[in-house]
Amino acid sequence: xxxxxxxxxxxxxxxxxxxxxxxxxxxxxxxxxxxxxxxxxxxxxxxxxxxxxxxxxxxxxxxxxxxxxxxxxxxxxxxxxxxxxxxxxxxxxxxxxxxxxxxxxxxxxxxxxxxxxxxxxxxxxxxxxxxxxxxxxxxxxxxxxxxxxxxx
Amino acid sequence: xxxxxxxxxxxxxxxxxxxxxxxxxxxxxxxxxxxxxxxxxxxxxxxxxxxxxxxxxxxxxxxxxxxxxxxxxxxxxxxxxxxxxxxxxxxxxxxxxxxxxxxxxxxxxxxxxxxxxxxxxxxxxxxxxxxxxxxxxxxxxxxxxxxxxxxxxxxxxxxxxxxxxxxxxxxxxxxxxxxxxxxxxxxxxxxxxxxxxxxxxxxxxxxxxxxxxxxxxxxxxxxxxxxxxxxxxxxxxxxxxxxxxxxxxxxxxxxxxxxxxxxxxxxxxxxxxxxxxxxxxxxxxxxxxxxxxxxxxxxxxxxxxxxxxxxxxxxxxxxxxxxxxxxxxxxxxxxxxxxxxxxxxxxxxxxxxxxxxxxxxxxxxxxxxxxxxxxxxxxxxxxxxxxxxxxxxxxxxxxxxxxxxxxxxxxxxxxxxxxxxxxxxxxxxxxxxxxxxxxxxxxxxxxxxxxxxxxxxxxxxxxxxxxxxxxxxxxxxxxxxxxxxxxxxxxxxxxxxxxxxxxxxxxxxxxxxxxxxxxxxxxxxxxxxxxxxxxxxxxxxxxxxxxxxxxxxxxxxxxxxxxxxxxxxxxxxxxxxxxxxxxxxxxxxxxxxxxxxxxxxxxxxxxxxxxxxxxxxxxxxxxxxxxxxxxxxxxxxxxxxxxxxxxxxxxxxxxxxxxxxxxxxxxxxxxxxxxxxxxxxxxxxxxxxxxxxxxxxxxxxxxxxxxxxxxxxxxxxxxxxxxxxxxxxxxxxxxxxxxxxxxxxxxxxxxxxxxxxxxxxxxxxx
Numbered sequence: 009x010x011x012x013x014x015x016x017x018x019x020x021x022x023x024x025x026x027x028x029x030x031x032x033x034x035x036x037x038x039x040x041x042x043x044x045x046x047x048x049x050x051x052x053x054x055x056x057x058x059x060x061x062x063x064x065x066x067x068x069x070x071x072x073x074x075x076x077x078x079x080x081x082x083x084x085x086x087x088x089x090x091x092x093x094x095x096x097x098x099x100x101x102x103x104x105x106x107x108x109x110x111x112x113x114x115x116x117x118x119x120x121x122x123x124x125x126x127x128x129x130x131x132x133x134x135x136x137x138x139x140x141x142x143x144x145x146x147x148x149x150x151x152x153x154x155x156x157x158x159x160x
Numbered sequence: 161x162x163x164x165x166x167x168x169x170x171x172x173x174x175x176x177x178x179x180x181x182x183x184x185x186x187x188x189x190x191x192x193x194x195x196x197x198x199x200x201x202x203x204x205x206x207x208x209x210x211x212x213x214x215x216x217x218x219x220x221x222x223x224x225x226x227x228x229x230x231x232x233x234x235x236x237x238x239x240x241x242x243x244x245x246x247x248x249x250x251x252x253x254x255x256x257x258x259x260x261x262x263x264x265x266x267x268x269x270x271x272x273x274x275x276x277x278x279x280x281x282x283x284x285x286x287x288x289x290x291x292x293x294x295x296x297x298x299x300x301x302x303x304x305x306x307x308x309x310x311x312x313x314x315x316x317x318x319x320x321x322x323x324x325x326x327x328x329x330x331x332x333x334x335x336x337x338x339x340x341x342x343x344x345x346x347x348x349x350x351x352x353x354x355x356x357x358x359x360x361x362x363x364x365x366x367x368x369x370x371x372x373x374x375x376x377x378x379x380x381x382x383x384x385x386x387x388x389x390x391x392x393x394x395x396x397x398x399x400x401x402x403x404x405x406x407x408x409x410x411x412x413x414x415x416x417x418x419x420x421x422x423x424x425x426x427x428x429x430x431x432x433x434x435x436x437x438x439x440x441x442x443x444x445x446x447x448x449x450x451x452x453x454x455x456x457x458x459x460x461x462x463x464x465x466x467x468x469x470x471x472x473x474x475x476x477x478x479x480x481x482x483x484x485x486x487x488x489x490x491x492x493x494x495x496x497x498x499x500x501x502x503x504x505x506x507x508x509x510x511x512x513x514x515x516x517x518x519x520x521x522x523x524x525x526x527x528x529x530x531x532x533x534x535x536x537x538x539x540x541x542x543x544x545x546x547x548x549x550x551x552x553x554x555x556x557x558x559x560x561x562x563x564x565x566x567x568x569x570x571x572x573x574x575x576x577x578x579x580x581x582x583x584x585x586x587x588x589x590x591x592x593x594x595x596x597x598x599x600x601x602x603x604x605x606x607x608x609x610x611x612x613x614x615x616x617x618x619x620x621x622x623x624x625x626x627x628x629x630x631x632x633x634x635x636x637x638x639x640x641x642x643x644x645x646x647x648x649x650x651x652x653x654x655x656x657x658x659x660x661x662x663x664x665x666x667x668x669x670x671x672x673x674x675x676x677x678x679x680x681x682x683x684x685x686x687x688x689x690x691x692x693x694x695x696x697x698x699x700x701x702x703x704x705x706x707x708x709x710x711x712x713x714x715x716x717x718x719x720x721x722x723x724x725x726x727x728x729x730x731x732x733x734x735x736x737x738x739x740x741x742x743x744x745x746x747x748x749x750x751x752x753x754x755x756x757x758x759x760x761x762x763x764x765x766x767x768x769x770x771x772x773x774x775x776x777x778x779x780x781x782x783x784x785x786x787x788x789x790x791x792x793x794x795x796x797x798x799x800x801x802x803x804x805x806x807x808x809x810x811x812x813x814x815x816x817x818x819x820x821x822x823x824x825x826x827x828x829x830x831x832x833x834x835x836x837x838x839x840x841x842x843x844x845x846x847x848x849x850x851x852x853x854x855x856x857x858x859x860x861x862x863x864x865x866x867x868x869x870x871x872x873x874x875x876x877x878x879x880x881x882x883x884x885x886x887x888x889x890x891x892x893x894x895x896x897x898x899x900x901x902x903x904x905x906x907x908x909x910x911x912x913x914x915x916x917x918x919x920x921x922x923x924x925x926x
Contacts, residue, residue, distance in 0.1 A: 023467070024440065031469035035415065040407040041400015043591075044468070045542050046623045050859040053542055081400030094398040101390045101825045104833055105260025106397035106404075107542040107591030113398060132868035132926065139859060141542045141592050142260050143836025145870030147829065 015083025274316030302887025441470025543591020631700030782903025791891030
């Protein structure tokens, strides 16, 4: 039995230690906002925050999470930057199919947490790991800038 | 069942027939546990519930016992699309799948406009699948909007007529003196007004108008259509709520993988069943014979496990001995060699023949020849294929992220050995379609597996499964010869199209030359023929099928011809599309191809892009146009190319005439998204096949465009008209690639005749 801290709540899970955090969230804790896309850290749809850093949860076993706090898309709205990013996403009408957007929002929030006023190259670097198959990049970029403007 | 209690049901054949159909559909709700009902509530009320809610009212409704907890019994269903609550909240049911094209928002806007509803108090819900009630419920070919346009407007207008009739009765005034706005009816002369919510109970008892008698709004009367909207599900999307097929979780659910032969058509001889069953978390493993149809169930091995990860881990240990006697041995490298050899001769039998191309070539001022080639492509939407299926009580209940739920019903019924009426399909949001989910193979597989599992089961494909078992955009090869007459006009077009066949008779799915190109290349002397190579790998519709690559070849070659003519490309295109060649006019009257509309988008695109301006060295401005999915579209790209073939995209301009725009923000998003997708595809996407096996296994080998390479601006302009609207999912895709190639030529003098550009050494600069 392992104990995880997710979105501020403690969860006991009875799963093997080598199970990736992604599948513990989705199949065992019913936190399905974090998505499966590729399983090899290429697409970014599984991005969560662990110890305040963005990570691909398909590659992080729960044995390696340890005592670090996990924040998922279901909890990111409780953080100041997360709420601003979610609001900016809605105001810019970013989503098309929407499947990648949880991961995009987690990456964008982590960017603003570390760099409140990112320029275009900062955005490129922080968001390069998140594929959007629908091609919403123009609106993602705009939404990040709008969220940053509200932070100022 | 007291369906005769209501004058609504008695009075109108149109909707009462629909209502009876809704009620006759078996729903699982009579047999499910409370836990499952809770899911229904989360997923939105079913169609049966809403209609019963209208018919029977509180007491009788409760006695009936169906979907009790999903419907507020005080709500009034006006028809299968609209339910009005006493607090004036209006629930509108979207009948087609939301795949990212924004249909759930647009359908709501269309209905709400005719209803004169207050959009701020409209709640959009997904309708369940019942084609007998709703008609077509697919999402493909950009047809959801044009097919539903009249039906949705009639639903809104009809409900409004009933509300007005109720108010007229209560106020004893003439209905013509009552006006509707923002979900409130007003009788100005007496100063009376009432909300839709307060009138709904009375309105539901009013006669249902004949849809043919309804007076629909003209374009100048729209209040909601054409404005900018946020996606109705965006609050749920950005907060990670349960929406997609992959998100379905049911009590007692188990998880499945399915492994098919990596070479299409192979069968299971045996597999290491004992070893697989002994894997951690595995509950069962068995072979499935399937139906042998690619669009249904091909042979494979199912592994059932307690969670997805355990199923995936066991799949990694799976060793199958395949019978390869009927399996594909296709090779894309061989196809390319065969096609280039075939291209040197022209077949005797022509598919299209106008005038005399040989005579034109003999008399031409100039002739041009060129060979174009593009590769197979995979769809790979980000949500991998999945379906949750529960076989119980003789009913196959399913949650399917599909583009074509209605067409899935009979196939699933066939696989399960039950009548299509015994298949109950719930619509989920779809994490990307692009044509992949027009095929319901994964849903059929889930049905076959569910019949061997005594629990709800979620079939989850891996990303590797998705790459290996797609219905691919077919490659294609075009040998062109064109002639320019002494006046610099297009005089002849000869095309040898080398494509693929699965059955040896006709083109494979998605491998036919599109009619769109037949209408839009108007050469007075024209000859087209095809040669078909046999193919085992399944192909299918890929965003803007056919057009998505054929327009690249045709409109790049048109640019070559314009250069040979010595005339301006834009003037050459406009002259050519306006040629009077009666043999090439659409035979089908429903086809809306218009040289005038084509001319207008080309002219406006040139103007917006600054056509004719002086550009720096190694910079270029290129343009192309297409008629696709009933839309007329022109695209222009300004870019620069350095000596290392690094392309810096400046600006992209898209001009579309798709009739009236429903949701301006959504339409701009589709124009930008389709252009970005087209850029991504032209630059980098290619599927290689060797010995029948797909070589690319995941996104690391299939470079979908990423943020650093995305254009900074894509400016979309719309020429709006009273022509019927068409969808926005596809029209903005096909002309982007030829515009890109034409602008690279303008910048460098190098012609792009083969995709993807990555294979020619080009890359997008950061």
